[in-house]
Amino acid sequence: MAIEVKNVSYTYSPKSANAYxxxxxxxxxxxxxxxxxxxxxxxxxxxxxxxxxxxxEMPTLGEIFVDGVSTQLLCKKNKTTKExxxxxxxxxxxxxxxxxxxxxVKDVAFGLINNGMDKEQAYEKAKEYILKVGxxxxxxxxxxxxxxxxxxxxxxxxxxxxxxxxxxxxxEPTAGLDPRSKKEILExxxxxxxxxxxxxxxxxxxxxxxxxxxxxxxIDGGKIFFDGTPDEFFLDEGVCKIIxxxxxxxxxxxxxxxxxxxxxxxxxxxxxxxxxxxxWRSKHE
Amino acid sequence: MSSMVFxxxxxEKTFVHKLDPRTKIFLLIxxxxxxxxxxxxxxxxxxxxxxxxxxxxxxxxxxKINILELFKSLSMMWxxxxxxxxxxxxxxxxxxxxxxxxxxxxxxxxxxxxxxxxYIIVRLMLLISLAMVLTSSTRPMDMTYAFEWYMHPLKVxxxxxxxxxxxxxxxxxxxxxxxxxxxxxxxxQESRGADFKHGSIFKRFGAIISLIIPLFVSAIERSEQLANxxxxxxxxxxxxxxxxxxxxxxxRDIVAIVFSLxxxxxxxxxxxxxxxxxxxxxx
Ligand SMILES: Nc1ncnc2c1ncn2[C@@H]1O[C@H](COP(=O)(O)OP(=O)(O)O)[C@@H](O)[C@H]1O
Ligand SMILES: [Mg+2]
Numbered sequence: 001m002a003i004e005v006k007n008v009s010y011t012y013s014p015k016s017a018n019a020y021x022x023x024x025x026x027x028x029x030x031x032x033x034x035x036x037x038x039x040x041x042x043x044x045x046x047x048x049x050x051x052x053x054x055x056x057e058m059p060t061l062g063e064i065f066v067d068g069v070s071t072q073l074l075c076k077k078n079k080t081t082k083e084x085x086x087x088x089x090x091x092x093x094x095x096x097x098x099x100x101x102x103x104x105v106k107d108v109a110f111g112l113i114n115n116g117m118d119k120e121q122a123y124e125k126a127k128e129y130i131l132k133v134g135x136x137x138x139x140x141x142x143x144x145x146x147x148x149x150x151x152x153x154x155x156x157x158x159x160x161x162x163x164x165x166x167x168x169x170x171x172e173p174t175a176g177l178d179p180r181s182k183k184e185i186l187e188x189x190x191x192x193x194x195x196x197x198x199x200x201x202x203x204x205x206x207x208x209x210x211x212x213x214x215x216x217x218x219i220d221g222g223k224i225f226f227d228g229t230p231d232e233f234f235l236d237e238g239v240c241k242i243i244x245x246x247x248x249x250x251x252x253x254x255x256x257x258x259x260x261x262x263x264x265x266x267x268x269x270x271x272x273x274x275x276x277x278x279x280w281r282s283k284h285e
Numbered sequence: 286m287s288s289m290v291f292x293x294x295x296x297e298k299t300f301v302h303k304l305d306p307r308t309k310i311f312l313l314i315x316x317x318x319x320x321x322x323x324x325x326x327x328x329x330x331x332x333x334x335x336x337x338x339x340x341x342x343x344x345x346x347x348x349k350i351n352i353l354e355l356f357k358s359l360s361m362m363w364x365x366x367x368x369x370x371x372x373x374x375x376x377x378x379x380x381x382x383x384x385x386x387x388x389x390x391x392x393x394x395x396x397x398x399x400x401x402x403x404y405i406i407v408r409l410m411l412l413i414s415l416a417m418v419l420t421s422s423t424r425p426m427d428m429t430y431a432f433e434w435y436m437h438p439l440k441v442x443x444x445x446x447x448x449x450x451x452x453x454x455x456x457x458x459x460x461x462x463x464x465x466x467x468x469x470x471x472x473x474q475e476s477r478g479a480d481f482k483h484g485s486i487f488k489r490f491g492a493i494i495s496l497i498i499p500l501f502v503s504a505i506e507r508s509e510q511l512a513n514x515x516x517x518x519x520x521x522x523x524x525x526x527x528x529x530x531x532x533x534x535x536x537r538d539i540v541a542i543v544f545s546l547x548x549x550x551x552x553x554x555x556x557x558x559x560x561x562x563x564x565x566x567x568x
Contacts, residue, residue, distance in 0.1 A: 114478030
């Protein structure tokens with residue numbers, strides 16, 4: 001297994017008057033090659049959890065193991081913090097606010113250079129990844145500050161992806177992006193997943209859960225409410241009360257209730273639903 | 286992060302918290318003056334210092350302020366103490382027949398150096414604690430209202446009192462926001478391999494640049510948005526405005542002012558009397 005979260009609790013400003021427990025006794029096992037989506041309402045503790053995965057925050061209670069080694073142990077020896085960050089790459093929520101270099105290429109190369117790559121090589125790799133997130137050559141030497149919000153987001157994501165971490169963690173990477181950019185980025189992440197990387201993605205978008213994930217965790221009020229596969233997820237009675245499930249799924253469900261036999265587990269999107277309806281029709285004609 | 290800020294406002298319901306901010310500011314100024322009054326007699330000075338310390342500690346306990354926090358802030362002052370010590374040692378002493386502590390690098394060090402430094406440190410500590418009592422018992426917004434009230438007479442000479450108070454209150458409002466932002470950007474850059482704590486000065490400088498630039502950009506963007514939002518709602522700095530919160534004194538303020546004036550009067554009396562006594566003793 002790649003990452004194991006074991007009985008983790010996290011408290012903001014502990015011991016002070018405004019101590020706040022954001023996570024309570026959370027345990028998750030994330031396997032190598034998983035595409036995990038973490039869902040839950042705003043303020044449920046998703047970002048907090050995700051920041052502990054690469055050692056930016058330490059659990060107040062419990063432990064997190066990355067490849068069998070506890071993050072606390074890794075971060076105590078300061079050299080290995082970098083090793084951990086190389087293994088687990090984290091794209092922050094609203095990463096567009098972290099850009100600072102004069103040109104986009106330099107900004108994307110920042111992480112690579114920090115990790116000891118030499119400049120020429122880093123710039124080459126940066127260019128490669130800028131193209132991969134769906135920006136073209138004309139962007140290379142522009143200033144990140146003259147880009148739109150969505151374009152900045154792409155640059156920031158490229159900055160982490162270029163580090164080629166084995167496990168990729170993205171905190172709401174597509175929130176507020178236009179549909180086309182959303183799709184480009186998601187498809188690129190999917191291709192990385194197919195290369196064998198572990199992907200952990202925080203999202204509110206149930207379509208992403210349905211289409212890409214093989215593992216989903218629902219956090220509610222700092223506790224794990226659900227942990228399982230997307231198929232189980234969309235059939236779970238409790239989940240439906242917290243989360244708004246995609247229209248296709250609820251539509252398929254109503255059809256199933258009306259006596260059209262549809263296998264909900266196989267419904268990914270509109271297309272797969274239509275296929276099933278057609279199958280059903282051809283059977284009945 | 287914001288919990289680390291020194292003297293941050295803590296909501297309580299103590300006597301001190303309920304005082305009018307104008308009263309508190311007035312009393313802060315009054316006692317700051319008192320702290321710096323100079324007694325000629327060393328023993329009285331010492332007694333007074335002890336008296337002030339007791340008074341301030343009582344005040345801090347009354348207003349439920351964490352005294353530990355004060356010591357934390359003092360631990361940050363050691364550099365200044367060192368600096369003071371060096372200045373004291375290298376400045377020539379007017380009376381060469383003072384008791385000598387030791388000689389270092391051929392320079393004579395008098396006991397007086399340490400006595401003087403001790404006084405400065407005690408005074409600074411008193412000032413810091415008083416200021417801390419003010420800031421942790423008064424909402425920043427109330428403080429700016431009080432400032433505005435005190436600056437009111439300056440309006441006569443066309444001093445932009447209201448504008449300055451408004452700027453001040455906006456600045457105060459955004460301190461916690463900027464701290465959160467700093468924290469966030471730091472973490473974001475750390476996950477890109479920036480290292481703020483280890484490595485050579487050169488490397489750390491690079492890391493700090495990666496923090497400061499985004500911070501400035503977001504602060505500027507924020508201020509632009511705020512200015513636009515204010516203008517869109519028809520904000521006019523010159524207009525006469527009413528207040529949601531009107532400052533109002535109460536019996537507590539009268540009690541506090543009378544009590545403090547009595548103490549201050551006592552101190553001034555002691556000062557006059559003390560120099561009188563000193564004259565009798567020495568001449
Ligand atoms: N720096 C902080 N200090 C105190 N409380 C925080 C801090 N960051 C987040 N929180 C609180 O912790 C809870 C979880 O936050 P977060 O993990 O950001 O939620 P999510 O990403 O699921 O929206 C929220 O209630 C939030 O108010
Ligand atoms: Mg979040």
